[in-house]
Amino acid sequence: xxxxxxxxxxxxxxxxxxxxxxxxxxxxxxxxxxxxxxxxxxxxxxxxxxxxxxxxxxxxxxxxxxxxxxxxxxxxxxxxxxxxxxxxxxxxxxxxxxxxxxxxxxxxxxxxxxxxxxxxxxxxxxxxxxxxxxxxxxxxxxxxxxxxxxxxxxxxxxxxxxxxxxxxxxxxxxxxxxxxxxxxxxxxxxxxxxxxxxxxxxxxxxxxxxxxxxxxxxxxxxxxxxxxxxxxxxxxxxxxxxxxxxxxxxxxxxxxxxxxxxxxxxxxxxxxxxxxxxxxxxxxxxxxxxxxxxxxxxxxxxxxxxxxxxxxxxxxxxxxxxxxxxxxxxxxxxxxxxxxxxxxxxxxxxxxxxxxxxxxxxxxxxxxxxxxxxxxxxxxxxxxxxxxxxxxxxxxxxxxxxxxxxxxxxxxxxxxxxxxxxxxxxxxxxxxxxxxxxxxxxxxxxxxxxxxxxxxxxxxxxxxxxxxxxxxxxxxxxxxxxxxxxxxxxxxxxxxxxxxxxxxxxxxxxxxxxxxxxxxxxxxxxxxxxxxxxxxxxxxxxxxxxxxxxxxxxxxxxxxxxxxxxxxxxxxxxxxxxxxxxxxxxx
Amino acid sequence: xxxxxxxxxxxxxxxxxxxxxxxxxxxxxxxxxxxxxxxxxxxxxxxxxxxxxxxxxxxxxxxxxxxxxxxxxxxxxxxxxxxxxxxxxxxxxxxxxxxxxxxxxxxxxxxxxxxxxxxxxxxxxxxxxxxxxxxxxxxxxxxxxxxxxxxxxxxxxxxxxxxxxxxxxxxxxxxxxxxxxxxxxxxxxxxxxxxxxxxxxxxxxxxxxxxxxxxxxxxxxxxxxxxxxxxxx
Ligand SMILES: Cc1cc2nc3c(=O)[nH]c(=O)nc-3n(C[C@H](O)[C@H](O)[C@H](O)COP(=O)(O)OP(=O)(O)OC[C@H]3O[C@@H](n4cnc5c(N)ncnc54)[C@H](O)[C@@H]3O)c2cc1C
Ligand code: SF4
Ligand code: SF4
Ligand code: FES
Numbered sequence: 001x002x003x004x005x006x007x008x009x010x011x012x013x014x015x016x017x018x019x020x021x022x023x024x025x026x027x028x029x030x031x032x033x034x035x036x037x038x039x040x041x042x043x044x045x046x047x048x049x050x051x052x053x054x055x056x057x058x059x060x061x062x063x064x065x066x067x068x069x070x071x072x073x074x075x076x077x078x079x080x081x082x083x084x085x086x087x088x089x090x091x092x093x094x095x096x097x098x099x100x101x102x103x104x105x106x107x108x109x110x111x112x113x114x115x116x117x118x119x120x121x122x123x124x125x126x127x128x129x130x131x132x133x134x135x136x137x138x139x140x141x142x143x144x145x146x147x148x149x150x151x152x153x154x155x156x157x158x159x160x161x162x163x164x165x166x167x168x169x170x171x172x173x174x175x176x177x178x179x180x181x182x183x184x185x186x187x188x189x190x191x192x193x194x195x196x197x198x199x200x201x202x203x204x205x206x207x208x209x210x211x212x213x214x215x216x217x218x219x220x221x222x223x224x225x226x227x228x229x230x231x232x233x234x235x236x237x238x239x240x241x242x243x244x245x246x247x248x249x250x251x252x253x254x255x256x257x258x259x260x261x262x263x264x265x266x267x268x269x270x271x272x273x274x275x276x277x278x279x280x281x282x283x284x285x286x287x288x289x290x291x292x293x294x295x296x297x298x299x300x301x302x303x304x305x306x307x308x309x310x311x312x313x314x315x316x317x318x319x320x321x322x323x324x325x326x327x328x329x330x331x332x333x334x335x336x337x338x339x340x341x342x343x344x345x346x347x348x349x350x351x352x353x354x355x356x357x358x359x360x361x362x363x364x365x366x367x368x369x370x371x372x373x374x375x376x377x378x379x380x381x382x383x384x385x386x387x388x389x390x391x392x393x394x395x396x397x398x399x400x401x402x403x404x405x406x407x408x409x410x411x412x413x414x415x416x417x418x419x420x421x422x423x424x425x426x427x428x429x430x431x432x433x434x435x436x437x438x439x440x441x442x443x444x445x446x447x448x449x450x451x452x453x454x455x456x457x458x459x460x461x462x463x464x465x466x467x468x469x470x471x472x473x474x475x476x477x478x479x480x481x482x483x484x485x486x487x488x489x490x491x492x493x494x495x496x497x498x499x500x501x502x503x504x505x506x507x508x509x510x511x512x513x514x515x516x517x518x519x520x521x522x523x524x525x526x527x528x529x530x531x532x533x534x535x536x537x538x539x540x541x542x543x544x545x546x547x548x549x550x551x552x553x554x555x556x557x558x559x560x561x562x563x564x565x566x567x568x569x570x571x572x573x574x575x576x577x578x579x580x581x582x583x584x585x586x587x
Numbered sequence: 588x589x590x591x592x593x594x595x596x597x598x599x600x601x602x603x604x605x606x607x608x609x610x611x612x613x614x615x616x617x618x619x620x621x622x623x624x625x626x627x628x629x630x631x632x633x634x635x636x637x638x639x640x641x642x643x644x645x646x647x648x649x650x651x652x653x654x655x656x657x658x659x660x661x662x663x664x665x666x667x668x669x670x671x672x673x674x675x676x677x678x679x680x681x682x683x684x685x686x687x688x689x690x691x692x693x694x695x696x697x698x699x700x701x702x703x704x705x706x707x708x709x710x711x712x713x714x715x716x717x718x719x720x721x722x723x724x725x726x727x728x729x730x731x732x733x734x735x736x737x738x739x740x741x742x743x744x745x746x747x748x749x750x751x752x753x754x755x756x757x758x759x760x761x762x763x764x765x766x767x768x769x770x771x772x773x774x775x776x777x778x779x780x781x782x783x784x785x786x787x788x789x790x791x792x793x794x795x796x797x798x799x800x801x802x803x804x805x806x807x808x809x810x811x812x813x814x815x816x817x818x819x820x
Contacts, residue, residue: 039638040690042733043646100714103704103768105722105729112716140730143645147729151703186683215640251643331801332643335662336618456630500634502598505684508633 003181003436005192008034008159009422011179013166013222014201015041017049017142017404018386020149021411022199022418024102027156029419034193036161036182038217038510041150045203045215046407049142050328051256052117052134053099053408054401055092059109060116060132065089067124068133070580072402075121075285076395077537077547078582079235079555081571084363084391088402088409095408096135104148106137117325118259121285121399121587130283134401139254139328145404164191165510166221168439169198169229169382172432177381180225181439185510188503190443192436196425197381197418200226200359200367201411204387205521207514209352209471210463213245213252217514222388224517226359227524228438231369231379232557232566234390236357236521237529237539240398241472243289245351247309251332252353253346255400258282260325262314264293265345266301272310277587284587287397287538290350294472297349304347311345318342350472356398356538357528358390360557365389365414370557370568381425383418385410392555395570396537446512452497455512462489462515462522470526475543479530486526490519524558531565532556549582588615589671590628592635594685603682607671608632615665621672622649622661637686644799647734650677651686657736657797677739679748692748693735696756700778704763705771721767728762728807730800731755737794737804743787751787752779754794754804761807764814776811776818785811 010026012019015037026033037044056063068089073080100106100114107115114135122131137144153160163185170178170192179194202222206214223233243264244253258264263282266272276292277284284292293310302308314322322342323330333341362368362376365385371377385391386407393406469482493516500508534548535541554567572579588610595603608628615624622639629635637660638648644662652675653663665672680688706715738744738753752760760779763769779785785808794804 039640039646039648040694040733043640043648045641045646047732048641048643048645097712097714101704101706101710103763103766105725105766106714108717108719108722110719112718114714137729140645143732144729148704154698155701155703186689215646216642217640328645335644335664454630454633456633498633502596502634504597505636505687507629507636507638511633 003190003192005194006034007194007428008032009195010034010197010199010418011036011193011195012199012201013180014044014203014386014388015160016044016201016203016386016407017046017145017149018407018411019199019201020146020153021408022201022385022415023158024149024152024156025412025415026418027153027158031419031422034159034161034195036164036166036193038163038165038185040162041160042147044146045218046142046146048215049404050139050252050254051119051259052136052141052401053096053145053404054119054133054399055096055135055405056089056133057093057096057114057116057135059113062124063131063133065092066577067126067131068092070126071121071123072393072399073580074127074585075397075399077397077585078549078553079392079395079536079570081392082574082579083571084393086574086577087363088393088405091409092405095405095412099145099148099408102148102152104137104144106135117256118283119255119400120258120280120283120289130280134256134259136256139256139326142404165513166225167442167513169225170431170435171229172429175379176429177379178429178431178435181436186505188506194428194431196428197383197421199414199418200384200388201386202388204355205518206352206355208463208466208518208522208525210467211245211248211250212352213242213250214353219514219518220355220521221514221517222384223358224520226367226384227520227560231359231367232559233524234357234360234555234557235392235528236524236558237532237556238356238396238537239352239525240286240354240356240538241290241350242353243286243293243350244312244348245353246336247347247349249336250351251336252351253312253329253348257312257314257326257329260321261317262312265311265313266296267303267307268301272296280587285397286400287540288587290472291540293350309347309349312348313345314341315343315345354398354403355387356390356394356396358388359384361385361389361391363391363413364417365391365410366417370566376568381421383414385414396539442513442516446498446509447501448497449501450497452495453492455496455498455508455515458489458493458496459515459518462486462518465489466522466525470529472540474529474539474541476530479526483526483530486522490523493519520560523563527563528556528558528565553582588612588624588665590624591671591673593675595682596634596684617666619665620661621653621663621665621668624665625660636684645732647732650734650736652676652678657740659734659736659799662799677735679739679745690735693738693753693755696738696752697733697759699752700756700760701771701775702759702763704766704769706768707770715768717767724765725762727802728758728765731758731802732800734799736797736799740793740797742791742793743789747783747787750783752784754808757785757788757811758802758804758807761811764811772814773818776815779811779815785815
């Protein structure tokens with residue numbers, strides 16, 4: 001079979017904020033860039049981000065990047081790499097000003113500067129009073145950013161392959177990345193995109209869990225592609241559960257709702273966060289608030305008929321503030337619950353939200369893997385940025401508002417490094433004969449006809465297992481059962497059959513490929529969670545309730561072929577400032 | 588619950604047809620959206636094809652014609668719909684398969700209005716200032732999710748898809764004209780001159796009625812027309 005071939009300097013897989021920020025930088029530097037996305041760019045999940053993006057602009061309260069850095073290191077439960085965190089927090093104001101110049105319609109203060117709101121885990125003076133660091137465009141910040149970035153890419157004439165699905169990466173015998181095999185969804189036709197550099201910006205894997213805040217397209221494709229290309233995944237046990245998803249449904253209510261003065265109450269009407277975080281209360285870090293809610297529910301103080309949620313109160317703030325500051329939340333609650341948050345509290349529960357782990361990179365967004373020579377060797381030509389990557393700035397727990405920042409800062413860092421790489425590597429390397437073999441085998445497997453289980457059945461079971469066996473609270477027993485169940489599901493995957501074998505816009509085939517990806521990422525997640533015998537950030541083990549810096553201040557690396565977990569040290573040394581040594585984490 | 592769904596697979600069908608489907612009432616919850624129902628129907632028959640992503644009305648993937656009216660399946664409550672629920676692709680655009688249309692004509696119009704901020708001053712080190720009042724001018728304009736519900740409900744768009752820009756693109760144009768930071772209003776207006784691009788809008792208001800984000804393209808078009816008049820005198 002002949003597969004047409006296109007050549008670019010850079011292939012970017014993913015057109016969310018991370019991919020588009022990188023594309024813009026590269027197009028402006030006159031690199032020949034192709035952006036591949038399985039959905040039209042503005043339908044990428046970044047569009048759903050609500051609350052805002054962190055940067056120490058000090059527009060509302062005193063602030064500086066070093067305080068931001070401290071909060072991020074503490075928020076990460078000291079698992080974040082401090083060089084990357086320093087880099088990100090220093091770069092943050094510039095990243096936000098750039099967005100403003102690109103046209104993002106930020107909300108404004110009376111003096112015309114960018115509006116900033118309070119978010120969880122933010123402090124002044126290294127743990128002092130609450131800071132206001134989150135730059136917002138009402139509660140539609142992701143939409144505003146994604147659309148503006150796409151618009152500037154139109155202006156820069158970036159080359160888009162919209163609704164193309166990336167199947168597998170192409171890596172040669174020396175380990176260099178040469179591009180990817182992709183499929184045009186509308187026609188079902190294949191295309192080989194050859195590139196001197198490839199950037200993965202494919203976003204998170206929230207569809208691992210039944211109730212989640214994520215879009216249906218968030219299936220961890222880039223992470224699974226990396227795994228299949230022989231690259232381990234880092235820190236996959238750390239999955240963030242957002243404290244306030246609409247109970248039973250999953251739609252996110254931004255932390256900005258608490259930032260604007262909202263708070264949580266239990267069935268007794270008590271403001272329970274006071275008991276868990278005396279100082280920060282409802283604006284403690286997300287892992288802390290999610291655990292508090294889960295504890296209230298476990299101890300029988302949940303609300304509603306099934307006592308399975310708590311209430312988020314905004315009604316004391318006044319209709320004007322609620323409608324003006326949180327218009328999208330009001331819309332969403334109106335649509336899905338038929339109520340007005342300015343009058344009726346919102347039922348909320350911890351909901352799967354964000355993949356802290358991912359493809360290991362350094363702060364230049366180069367993908368790094370363990371090699372004989374040492375723990376971290378870049379894979380030539382391969383980059384990753386955004387939620388699919390683990391750089392790691394979020395460590396064991398991401399702070400709200402730091403992910404949009406992550407995608408901007410490291411999307412741009414990737415592009416800058418790529419420009420340098422392209423100067424030294426002017427030519428495409430030859431394609432090996434078996435370049436597309438792996439990808440073609442994946443596709444051929446789904447052409448098998450006959451009886452078999454459906455994709456939907458396995459996907460549903462997988463999401464349920466993950467929710468029950470890899471949720472907010474974990475134990476050895478529950479996790480090993482989970483690993484057995486996921487392993488069994490992965491075994492059954494071989495007997496799943498497609499009923500639809502058509503070529504034109506075959507969404508069933510796409511979902512099958514996505515299920516394979518989810519399965520690999522699920523295995524990585526449960527296996528890493530089972531191994532880690534401590535509680536840190538979002539990974540909370542009832543059987544090991546304490547953080548254990550002696551044995552576990554290290555990153556995990558899951559390998560697909562051996563299905564084992566290895567470890568590498570945390571980079572505790574920042575670039576210029578002193579290290580923040582691990583301390584007890586109190587909010 | 589009964590559904591009547593537009594089906595067309597170019598590899599098999601010579602013409603589109605309507606398929607009657609039933610979803611067992613036991614599977615229907617009172618608070619379900621149409622998208623939830625479509626996903627259940629797809630689980631029964633995986634050949635049923637439609638786009639979807641966010642499930643909460645922000646990505647603009649699942650615009651379709653629902654009981655004769657354009658809307659997003661993910662925020663259309665099933666309970667609000669009479670049965671059989673008749674679902675067709677967005678009207679006036681080429682159908683690729685089932686409920687999936689080719690958006691290219693719509694995107695082309697979007698790109699045609701230079702939908703990006705143009706400001707040729709030296710880039711400042713910090714943000715450009717914009718007062719809350721200036722920023723307020725963008726409300727009702729910037730929130731568009733490019734779902735195409737409006738343009739594909741607009742008779743002028745059906746009749747002149749290659750000449751009239753349609754409500755969504757014009758709304759974008761108005762968004763940048765209204766932005767105190769943008770410096771290209773004149774060029775934008777010049778681009779819209781002529782009998783078709785802008786002036787084919789006959790204020791029929793279909794667009795306003797269907798926009799799932801509650802935006803008002805007709806008002807935006809009206810503002811552009813006002814600016815056009817001002818510019819000509
Ligand atoms: C509801 C919600 C609210 C949030 N609010 C905030 C907030 O207020 N502040 C904050 O900082 N963070 C927030 N986050 C987190 C943040 O939005 C995301 O982490 C971030 O937007 C991810 O961006 P990304 O560029 O990495 O990926 P995405 O935006 O998810 O984009 C992924 C891209 O990859 C493409 N892709 C994936 N797989 C393939 C494939 N196989 N082939 C081709 N293309 C592929 C997709 O089409 C898409 O274009 C929120 C998240 C959610 C879910
Ligand atoms: S008001 Fe104008 S743009 Fe809107 S539907 Fe009518 S003719 Fe079309
Ligand atoms: S104006 Fe409304 S209906 Fe039209 S594309 Fe935008 S969001 Fe959709
Ligand atoms: S699925 Fe995103 S708008 Fe409906």
